[in-house]
Amino acid sequence: MDLYALPARTGRRDTLHDGSCEFIRGLVTVARQPFAVVRHSSMYLTLFGGLFVGLGLAMAWYGARPLVVLPRLLRTEVRRPDAVTDAGDGEFVAVLGTARASAETLRSPFTGTECLGFEFEVTERQPFGIGVPWFHAHLDDGIATAPFSLDDPNHPSVPDDPGVLDDAAGGLAVRPSSRRFSLDTVPTVVRVGARETPPDRVRRFVDVREGLDPVAGRIAAIPFLGARRYVERRIDPGEEYLVAGRIERDGRGENGTTGIALSGDLVITERSIRGFVLSRLRRAAFPLLVAAVFVVAGLWGIVG
Numbered sequence: 001m002d003l004y005a006l007p008a009r010t011g012r013r014d015t016l017h018d019g020s021c022e023f024i025r026g027l028v029t030v031a032r033q034p035f036a037v038v039r040h041s042s043m044y045l046t047l048f049g050g051l052f053v054g055l056g057l058a059m060a061w062y063g064a065r066p067l068v069v070l071p072r073l074l075r076t077e078v079r080r081p082d083a084v085t086d087a088g089d090g091e092f093v094a095v096l097g098t099a100r101a102s103a104e105t106l107r108s109p110f111t112g113t114e115c116l117g118f119e120f121e122v123t124e125r126q127p128f129g130i131g132v133p134w135f136h137a138h139l140d141d142g143i144a145t146a147p148f149s150l151d152d153p154n155h156p157s158v159p160d161d162p163g164v165l166d167d168a169a170g171g172l173a174v175r176p177s178s179r180r181f182s183l184d185t186v187p188t189v190v191r192v193g194a195r196e197t198p199p200d201r202v203r204r205f206v207d208v209r210e211g212l213d214p215v216a217g218r219i220a221a222i223p224f225l226g227a228r229r230y231v232e233r234r235i236d237p238g239e240e241y242l243v244a245g246r247i248e249r250d251g252r253g254e255n256g257t258t259g260i261a262l263s264g265d266l267v268i269t270e271r272s273i274r275g276f277v278l279s280r281l282r283r284a285a286f287p288l289l290v291a292a293v294f295v296v297a298g299l300w301g302i303v304g
Contacts, residue, residue, distance in 0.1 A: 049301025056294030063287030066182070069267055070277050073244055078273065081150045081172035085260065087247045094244040094273065095172060095262065097150030101237050102173065104146050108232050109205050110190050115234040117145030117176060117268075119183045122212060125227045126219060136229060140212045143183070145176045145235070150262075153240055173261035174243055176268070184269035184276055185233045185241075194219065194226025202230055235268060242269050242276070 072092050081097040099116055108118045120143075123136035149171045192198045194215050198206065206212055220226040235241065245266035249259060269276045 045301040049298040052294045052298030052301065054298075056291045056296075056298060059287050059291035059294065063284045063291060066280050067284055069182070069244070070280060073267070073273050074277060076244065076273070078242065080152050080154075082152055084172060084247065087260070089247060089249040091247045092245070093247055093262070094242060095150055096153070096240065096242050097172065098153050098240050099174075099235055099237055100149050100151050100171070102147050102149045105237070106144055106146055108188075108234050110199075110202055110230045110232050111188055112201055113188075113234060113236070115236050116148040117143070117181075117183070117235040119143040119233050121229075121231045123229045123231070124215065124219070125225050127222065127225060139228075140209065143179075143181065145178060145181065147173065147175045148235070148237070149173055150241070150243060174266070175248075175261050175263040176266045177264050180265050182265070182267045182269075183233045183235065184267070184271060184279060185235070186270065187231050187233050190230040190232075192228045192230065194228075198228075198230075205230075239270070242271070242273065243267070 073094065076092060076094045078094045078096050081095055084093050084095060087093055101116060105114050105116060106118065107113070108115050109120050120141060121138070122140040124139050125135070126137040151171050190199065190202055192202065197203070206214060215226040215228065243262055243266055245262045245264055248261050248263045267276070271279060
């Protein structure tokens with residue numbers, strides 16, 4: 001047989017070689033897939049971890065913001081209204097006295113009570129409320145205030161002109177901010193079921209309040225949902241309050257007034273300083289705890 005007539009084997013060897021390379025490349029590709037999955041999982045964990053940390057920090061800010069004033073309060077001695085005449089402009093003081101109207105009075109939104117200031121809040125029981133499911137979700141809130149004065153509880157003053165403070169009796173002008181102040185008094189709560197007719201004053205409030213609508217039919221149709229709470233806190237004339245804030249010397253010392261006032265973002269409470277501090281700490285405990293859980297879970301996702 002002619003050796004040169006035998007079929008060449010070179011082509012078969014090339015085919016086997018190419019097949020082996022393809023097989024090896026396939027094994028390498030399969031081996032790399034778990035590492036790709038791990039890399040993508042790590043990226044998602046980092047992303048969600050950062051989101052949890054951000055939410056936790058936001059909740060921590062929300063929970064800790066009311067606590068900012070507490071260190072100043074704990075360092076402050078409570079004074080009578082006539083004992084702050086020597087306080088410097090901008091000095092932080094805490095004054096205990098009896099509230100008295102110095103000009104006009106207000107009517108609270110839900111009970112129509114005559115008062116010197118109020119804050120209100122409206123909540124509704126919804127399936128996915130802010131915070132814990134099935135709890136009351138926030139719908140609306142607001143404040144209103146009028147200037148008033150603090151009298152010494154032991155020497156009350158009742159001048160003929162309600163706009164004039166009797167300096168001898170120790171009256172001190174109080175002008176809370178019209179946009180924000182901290183009112184810590186016993187709340188009055190009007191509860192209205194989803195299928196109940198609200199009191200006339202509450203109904204009128206809902207009708208005229210922009211952005212506040214009656215209970216939605218889809219919510220009221222679900223048992224135990226749609227119930228609302230209309231909460232108001234008031235500054236009532238003739239009651240004793242602790243007012244903390246900064247002194248403002250405005251030069252309005254005509255007609256026997258002191259020429260100084262408490263103004264701005266005030267703290268107004270019926271409690272002692274210690275009671276107010278404990279109340280604020282209790283209210284901040286839950287959001288701070290939830291914030292800590294979110295931050296820890298987020299850091300675990302980023303680091304782990």
